[in-house]
Amino acid sequence: MDGRQWRSTIAAAQAGDRQALDDLVAGWLPLVYNVVGRALNGHADVDDVVQETMLRAVDNLGSLRDPDSFRSWLMAIAMRQIRDRARRRSPQQLDESAAREATDFAELTVLRLQLEGQRREVAEAVRWLDDEDRQLLSLWWLEVAGELTRRELAAAVGISRQHAAVRVQRMKERLETSRGIVRALDGACPELRELTGRWDGRPDSVWRKRLARHIRGCAYCGDAGESVVPAERLLVGIALVPLPVGFTLSLAFGGKTAAAAGSVGWSAKVLGVLAKPAVAVTASATIVAGGAYVVTQTPPTPPAPPPRASGTPTASSTHRPPPPSAPPTPSPSPSVTKKQKTEELYGSVVDAVDKAPAPDRPPAALPHRPASGITSTGGAHATMTHRGDSVTLTGQGYVLVRWQLEPQYRPGSLVPPSWTGLKGRLFHVASGGGRRMDDRVSSTDPTATGMGSKATGFDVLPSGTQQMWQNEYFYVDGRVTLTVNERGADYNLNVFPTTWDAVEKDITTGPAQGAIRYGLVRDTGKDDTPVPQYVTRATPSDPATVAQRSRV
Secondary structure, eight states: OOOGGGHHHHHHHHHTOOOHHHHHHHHHHHHHHHHHHHHEEEEEEEHHHHHHHHHHHHHHGGOOOOOHHHHHHHHHHHHHHHHHHHHHHOHHHHHHHTTOSSSSSHHHHHHHOOHHHHHHHHHHGGGOHHHHHHHHHHHHHHHHHSSSSSHHHHHHHOOOHHHHHHHHHHHHHHHHHHHHHHHHHHHHHHHHHHHHGGGOOOHHHHHHHHHHHHTOOOTTTTTTSSSSHHHHHHHOOOOOOBBBBBEEEEEEEOOOOOOOTEEEEEEEEEEEEOOOOOOOOEEEEEEEETEEEEOOOOOOOOOOOOOOOTTTTOGGGSSSSOOOOOOOOOOOOOOOOHHHHHHHTTTTOOOOOOOOOOOOEEEEEEEOOOOOOEEEESSSSSSEOSSTTTEEEEEEEEEEEEEOOOOTTTOSOOOOOOOEEEEEEEEEEEEEEEEESBBOSSSOOOTTTEEEEEEEEBBOOTTTOOOOOOEEEEEEEEEEEEEEOOOOEEEEEEEEEOHHHHHHHHHHHHHHTOOOOOEEEOOOSSSOOOOSSOOBBBBOGGGOOOOOOOOO
């Protein structure tokens, strides 16, 4: 994005052309969003800082004498607002706010730009940098991506080019150290796992130094296993992270416009607050009558939460998961009808941790529920492989979710997927595939199961979570979204509509026909059939925060 190409637009905006101002703000907002977002790593204050940056830029545009310097001038305003924000808030306030963050900017970068391999490693390493290094990296990232020059970087930070070169080199060294930490944590050796047993999972400078010391002295963790590409080569050509849906920028302009000489600026004040980021889609922009500049993308109507069951938390309470105990039984009331009681029961039954049935025990009869057909946003056969991937299922019928764990690449704590945004009904009706994932899968290695082996390491479910089978079957009557929350261990989900006949054939295939065991029927034919073990909620800001419940 070259500021010189915007010379005529900037000049027209300074002269009072509202359409030019519209184009100017819409064109440069993504750059500001990326700088601020990366510098603050997706902190809740990102929206406010972006808002204040654009407000001050619009307010002072009339004083800009050289339109060719617009880009460095705008970046300097952004960096000043970032530093001012840090001065206004105490470290304790920043830590508390950061703790409430669901998704940081590093993760948004990986998801929205679909980064993989070492590019993903660089993005995730940003979490380990101190605030000053992150601020500098937010500009350097854009420099190597071709969005800024070194002169503009130095001007934005307020230092000489020589000093900027020194600062950038030191930041790159700490970034490489952080990349090594990300790499080591992906395949942690036993000593590193023991060391991090006392770590709360939040990157900081103290733990960066501790882990770096371990990596330097560990032949396993210090061995990259593949050539490490310099970060600047990885970042060349990476696009800007798109603005999210619902991102709203509201600026009100006073009665004055810029004079031709540029001596009179706009007076401005904030009319509204930014909507919180949701999903990556570039927003539209317009200046409406009355002088208000608004960047808007109307968010979709929020899905209705599932009927509330006694003992089942609502969306507003997902940050306080209930204790792992049986949900309380609703107290009888003479005024409650039988139908109302049935509705209350819906969603109150979740999977209890069970043992694998005997291999040769045939399943119970599978109730035949009505099915008019299911449509999936992922098509007839969706394969989800990355954190944040999702499919939305709509209609009435059966759905197969097939697990594919890959502990040979990255064993560790398995963060289950989540069902969110339910409108209608959703039941976990059967389990099949010829085996549970903890069944033995090798005749030569007694430690090898679908969850891993002693040689490769194991994927581990959260305490109290129901063990999944190779194939899990669900019944949908309405609309629901399934989201992958892969984080600690690699896994893929294959999701596609199926039929009652296919489910019945799968679960009745037993050991005599080559399977390890018969399947398991969970459906009772009533609305007390279990909902998925990862209980449905109205869509949260981060699907991985959906509380899990179990009667253990």
